[in-house]
Amino acid sequence: MLRVSRTVVALLLTVPFAVSGCAGDGRPAARTSRTVIATATPTPEPLTPEVAERQFRTFIIDEDVARAAGDERLALSWVTDGQSPLTAAEYRKAAFEGDPVRRYDYGEPKLLVPKLVDYPHWFVAQVPRTVKGDAESTRETYLAFVRRSPADTWKLSLSTTLAPKARAPKVTVDADGYATPLATTDASVLIQPRALPGIQATLAAEGPDSVAAKVMKAGRYTTGYYSQTRKDRKKAKENGLELEAVFVATSFPFFPLRTDNGSGLVLYALTRNSVMKSKDKDKGKPPISPDVAHLLDGTVEGAEIHTTDIFQFGAYDPVKVNGDGRDGKVQGKADVIAEAGALARATTPAPK
Known part of the structure; x- marks a missing residue:
């Protein structure tokens, strides 16, 4: 490389x-x-x-x-x-x-x-x-x-x-070829860049009725996660299992850039931490699903399977509109326009 x-x-x-003086026995000190x-x-x-x-x-x-x-x-x-x-x-x-x-x-x-x-x-x-x-x-x-x-x-x-139907926002690039970064606390955009992961995680946890829906659009990567989690919990329950899942902001860096219209493009990550366990621990262990098998050794030591998905996103963060809207300008919402990720970790903790 x-x-x-x-x-x-x-x-x-x-x-x-040379060390000045003499050694303890009176001989000249050794040269070191x-x-x-x-x-x-x-x-x-x-x-x-x-x-x-x-x-x-x-x-x-x-x-x-x-x-x-x-x-x-x-x-x-x-x-x-x-x-x-x-x-x-x-x-x-x-x-x-x-x-x-x-x-x-x-x-x-x-x-x-x-x-x-x-x-x-x-x-x-x-x-x-x-x-x-x-x-x-x-x-x-x-x-x-x-x-x-x-x-x-x-x-x-x-x-x-x-995303397949999303349009890439045009990032500002000057005559010398440099883009303009956004500060993590930039207040000119609707959501401060550092707050975007938390807003998305809130929508994934609370769904369309969340207060976060006022500033971020519903969609596959926000309220869609909420709906999918509910379906997965229902399916797990039908099979005698319990599923817990939560989206969490990470300590990984994020990358905020200014777009041509004063808005922002922000790249960042979230994790989804899940626990699948038997409703009755005395009746066996949860099965290893095909999407987890490559991360385990084929056995479940305890009565739970813990998994972590890492998702990486790009979000469009619109410039903040001031005023009461009488000038015809309507405040838009932030929109998650890019996504990638996969199951990254799986463990089966032994019973405590």
Whole structure:
């Protein structure tokens, strides 16, 4: 892989010196030496559109090498945050089912590069992505890359795909090729970027009657999760099981950018933590469903199966409209327009 930072060179300098005075027995003190290790500090590299272009091209080459070889360890060296457990789970599922790991072809990217001085550095690539061998699978994809310090390498933090009927908002890019980032507490948009995950999680938990429905649209990735959870609970109950599921905001980074009309495009992640258990612990253990089997060893040690899904989203956050609406401007709602994710973890805790 091409390295962004310069190679760190360790210089070993041996500096002899004499200890004055005498040893305890009156003999001259022995002549000694001290080894001093001087370490070069990595030189910070400014984040530019050219750097982003180079890192994107490097990533798609490295990613394909790992996927072609089915090398999970190599693949994990190019990713971080939510992409790490998702990548590990993807490779594990492919091995469990005896299938090759999916490989991708990428189109020409639109690079959304904020002008940042302090670390972490990050940028987003908006790019058409196609599963190799499936020409009908092309989807507009957002890839968010992060570099946390000059000594770190660039890694993929988040990957999400535009919903089939959604339109990608146009992100502001200036004459020099830089996009405009939003502050996490930006109040010019309807929902502060840092609050978006919590608003979506609330809708997923409470459904269309939630107060959160006043600021975020109902849909597959909001109230749809609420409806699906109710159906899953009903099905579990019919089979003598109990299901608990909750959506939770994560500590993973999110990536907010300004659009041309003053609104925002925000990329972020949520987890869904679920517990499936027998209603009567004395009557057996919950069965291992096919979608969980690749993450377990075939047995359930206790009476519960705990799972974690990681979802990665893109949301359109409209510019806030001031006034009472008499000027004809009506406040829109935030809309989740991109989603990707999968089951990432599964455990069967032993009884306490």
